[in-house]
Amino acid sequence: EAGVVxxxxxxxxxxxxxxxxxxxxxxxxxxxYWYLQNLGQxxxxxxxxxxxxxxxxxxxxxxxxxxxxxxxxxxxxxxxPAELGDSAVYLCASSKRTGGDETQYFGPGTRLLVx
Amino acid sequence: SQQGEEDPQALxxxxxxxxxxxxxxxxxxxxxxxxxxxxxxxxxxxxxxxxNEREKHSGRLRVTLDTSKKSSSLLITASRAADxxxxxxxxxxxxxxxxxxxGTRLTINP
Numbered sequence: 001e002a003g004v005v006x007x008x009x010x011x012x013x014x015x016x017x018x019x020x021x022x023x024x025x026x027x028x029x030x031x032x033y034w035y036l037q038n039l040g041q042x043x044x045x046x047x048x049x050x051x052x053x054x055x056x057x058x059x060x061x062x063x064x065x066x067x068x069x070x071x072x073x074x075x076x077x078x079x080x081p082a083e084l085g086d087s088a089v090y091l092c093a094s095s096k097r098t099g100g101d102e103t104q105y106f107g108p109g110t111r112l113l114v115x
Numbered sequence: 116s117q118q119g120e121e122d123p124q125a126l127x128x129x130x131x132x133x134x135x136x137x138x139x140x141x142x143x144x145x146x147x148x149x150x151x152x153x154x155x156x157x158x159x160x161x162x163x164x165x166x167n168e169r170e171k172h173s174g175r176l177r178v179t180l181d182t183s184k185k186s187s188s189l190l191i192t193a194s195r196a197a198d199x200x201x202x203x204x205x206x207x208x209x210x211x212x213x214x215x216x217x218g219t220r221l222t223i224n225p
Contacts, residue, residue, distance in 0.1 A: 004157070042203050042215030043158065056212060091157055098211050101146060106157030 002026065004107035006092050012113045018080035021110045025073065025094030032069060033104060034077050035091040043091055049075065050098055079112075087114045120216050121204060127222040134191040136219040138204030139184075145207060147180055147187050152201045152218070161189075161202075194223045 005024040013019050025032050030051050035043035048056040051072040060067065069075040079086055089109040095102040122137045146165045150158040164171045164180045164187065171178045177190040191198055201218040208214040
């Protein structure tokens, strides 16, 4: 079974530029998560999708961040414009469904550096 | 806000020794999960322990949970170089939101 796929793995941009990250979850997983992980910290949830619906986006900075999961499979996370403080690792995860007992499977992440 | 707090923040031991990491949390939980993250990689789920369980084993891993103290511990026995990684505890907060601690960075020296 293929794992969660993310691209690109690394991205370097200048501040004020836009950037987009792509995630392909494990086949059959209805729930998709985007996390932000700062250096030396644990991941923090940005947004959670159940199929196409964003059911928890309370931690997503909506002035500059947006996300979509149009067909309930792949997802894209966008930042426009990027700021220096956005430098971090962006992790995508998926699970079969939403639930406290559900195991989340993580992708390798996209490491973003904003200069 | 991060729910779990791991202790110690960093741990360095010799190969073959046991490693113990602790996690404390703030609110009532249904379960607590432990994840591992190798450098530059995503997180890998290790084990889930429910609130009505006190101890759980998986291979060389042993997890305990003390809900009265709101704490959990992860023991890795007979450590190997491949165990070098960061270890995170995570609990559910609010509506199915998994909240991670800051992690313990474990280094196994050959």
